Amino acid sequence: MDKTANLKHALAAAYDALRPFSDKYEIDLKRYLFSLKLLSGIEGYKNKKILDIGTGIGILPIALRKLGAAHVFGADHYVFPESGNEMFGIREIEKIKAVWHAQGVEVFDLDIIKDDLPKTLEGVGVIVSEATIEHLKAPRVFLDRIFTLLPSGGYFLLTTPNIATAVKRLRFLFGKTPLWPVQDFYKDGEDFTGHWREYTMAELEYMCRKSGFAVVDRHTVNTLVKLRVGTSMKKNAKALFTILLSFLPGSGEMHYVLCRKP
Secondary structure: OOHHHHHHHHHHHHHHHOOOOOHHHHHHHHHHHHHHHHHHOOOOHHHOEEEEEOOOOOHHHHHHHHOOOOEEEEEEOOOOHHHOOOOOOOOOHHHHHHHHHHOOOEEEEOOOOOOOOOHHHOOOOEEEEEOOHHHOOOHHHHHHHHHHHOOOOOEEEEEEEEOOOHHHHHHHHOOOOOOOOHHHHHHHHHHOOOOOOOEOHHHHHHHHHHOOOEEEEEEEEOOOOOOOOOOOHHHHHHHHHHHHOOOOOOOOOEEEEEEEOO
16 A cells, blocks of 8 residues: 555545544645655654644544554543534544543643643654644743744644635625634633634745744645535535636645745
């Protein structure tokens, strides 16, 4: 089995282990796969402690365990029902906890900005943040915290949606916002947990470097777009438009920035 096939197999197994909870995350499969490709390129990653921040139901940690990583942890706050979050909270969290235990993964109810790390996570060598920074009001505090947690030589993989996709550029051209729907933002105020801000690649690189990281790899790719039989014409038209204009620089759906602490 070649490397890509092995990554796909591990990811599919993680999805299967978490069903039916993982069903609604099928759209993110390619996004996770690209992250696994980048992480598997880190020398000795299997022997390092890996922490996935904003892990959700734990798809990535379980996939990494199935790929042979010895120490993989997740951290999330909003997935636990105690948070009271309507968007991310899972009421049947005990069933998911049983899957985590069976798969050798531990996920902590943890706010990475405010809370101290459990001693179990001391010495973490790789930190992953999958589609989380766009939900935060204070990205500098978040990145500075991650920089502090990593040892010299540690790696940080940051992924987040792109503010400058082809579709969002078109929306703005016709006077429509490329941002999260204002109804939720207006209704929830300070408690809003949608996308406070999305970024261009240049903005992400700037913030990572200002926090002390060296950027060692970067990609902007389409990982969500797909023409689907049975879906609406509007969604397929959007997907086709994204595919046709993928030649535009920096127009991919997701940013990936791999950083290293000097």
